[in-house]
Amino acid sequence: MNRTARNLRRVVVLAAALLATAAVAGGLDRLPPDHVFTPGDGSPGKVTFSHQNHLDPAKPGCTNCHPRLFKTLEKGATADGSPIRHAIMEKGGQCGACHGKGAFGFDSCDSCHR
Ligand code: HEC
Ligand code: HEC
Ligand code: HEC
Structure with a gap:
């Protein structure tokens, strides 16, 4: 993997993690x-x-x-x-x-x- 691909992959992984956290917080916050x-x-x-x-x-x-x-x-x-x-x-x-x-x-x- 070159550096651009690695950085892109990092962004995608981070976005997925943030979405997962948002889903949990959004669904079960009460x-x-x-x-x-x-x-x-x-x-x-x-x-x-x-x-x-x-x-x-x-x-x-x-x-x-x-x-x-x-x-x-x-x-x-x-x-x-x-x-x-x-x-x-x-x-x-x-x-x-x-x-x-x-x-x-x-x-x-x-x-x-x-
Ligand atoms: C409807 C089924 C169900 C009931 C009822 C239930 N549990 Fe669990 N519990 C699970 C499952 C499934 C897990 C996930 C771990 C596993 O699969 O072995 C878990 C995980 C846990 C854990 C580890 C996660 C943590 O919160 O630290 C503890 C401690 C625990 N249960 C305690 C209890 C106690 C105390 C009760 C009764 C007051 C209880 N459970 C009732 C299904 C149940
Ligand atoms: C795995 C078993 C389990 C499931 C699934 C579960 N509960 Fe509970 N619930 C308990 C236990 C054990 C207690 C007693 C401990 C306590 O008071 O928090 C409890 C207590 C409660 C209480 C009283 C606690 C308080 O602080 O007033 C409410 C309200 C409640 N549950 C709502 C829910 C709702 C809403 C859901 C679904 C989104 C749910 N529970 C799913 C096991 C469960
Ligand atoms: C799946 C969860 C769970 C596990 C594993 C567990 N306990 Fe408990 N136990 C409880 C709960 C909930 C209570 C009620 C609250 C309390 O008394 O602290 C309890 C209560 C007790 C009590 C007092 C009431 C009674 O039934 O006599 C004793 C003694 C006890 N546990 C011993 C043990 C020992 C020893 C082990 C391991 C060999 C064990 N427990 C493993 C959940 C568990």
């Missing part, structure tokens, strides 16, 4: 802020849930989680109001509707507890 769950007994560290990291801006799929798993009118509340427990998640409830099936499971604690 999402709730990250939520830190209140640690239960013996929790090895605080768990933060991020809408940003759970949504595809092209198809947000709010109904994958609401209202079946989590309430929207109350911060951090599960569908039936019970606290998040591994015993429930291991049976496919709460975060366990996906984690442990498709999404990463519960073996590596610090994937969630930090």
Whole structure:
């Protein structure tokens, strides 16, 4: 590649990156802020849930989680109001509707507890 072609390629890559950022910001700028769950007994560290990291801006799929798993009118509340427990998640409830099936499971604690 000569210098002009290299520079042109740089501009194209930069423009694509800017467009991607604009699309994300434009599509999902009203999402709730990250939520830190209140640690239960013996929790090895605080768990933060991020809408940003759970949504595809092209198809947000709010109904994958609401209202079946989590309430929207109350911060951090599960569908039936019970606290998040591994015993429930291991049976496919709460975060366990996906984690442990498709999404990463519960073996590596610090994937969630930090
Ligand atoms: C992967 C699961 C998941 C998806 C998908 C999801 N949410 Fe949530 N949502 C949660 C969880 C977990 C909570 C509880 C933590 C919290 O309160 O932020 C929550 C809480 C909320 C709350 C209450 C939080 C607050 O600060 O008031 C609102 C409102 C909400 N979601 C809206 C949405 C909307 C709108 C979408 C789609 C654009 C969406 N959610 C998609 C899991 C999800
Ligand atoms: C609708 C399915 C779904 C639900 C419900 C869900 N997740 Fe996830 N989560 C995913 C997927 C998919 C990823 C991407 C990583 C992967 O594919 O393994 C992810 C990634 C994450 C990550 C890594 C990214 C980050 O934000 O640091 C954390 C932590 C996480 N989830 C925590 C949770 C917690 C806590 C809950 C319950 C409050 C939850 N998730 C509920 C599907 C889900
Ligand atoms: C997919 C995310 C995720 C992973 C991975 C995970 N946890 Fe949790 N865990 C949670 C959430 C969400 C809570 C509820 C908030 C809290 O108590 O901090 C929780 C709560 C807990 C609790 C208190 C409530 C209960 O069910 O007893 C303990 C103890 C716990 N986790 C231990 C662990 C250990 C040990 C590991 C690794 C072997 C682990 N967790 C991996 C998400 C996860």
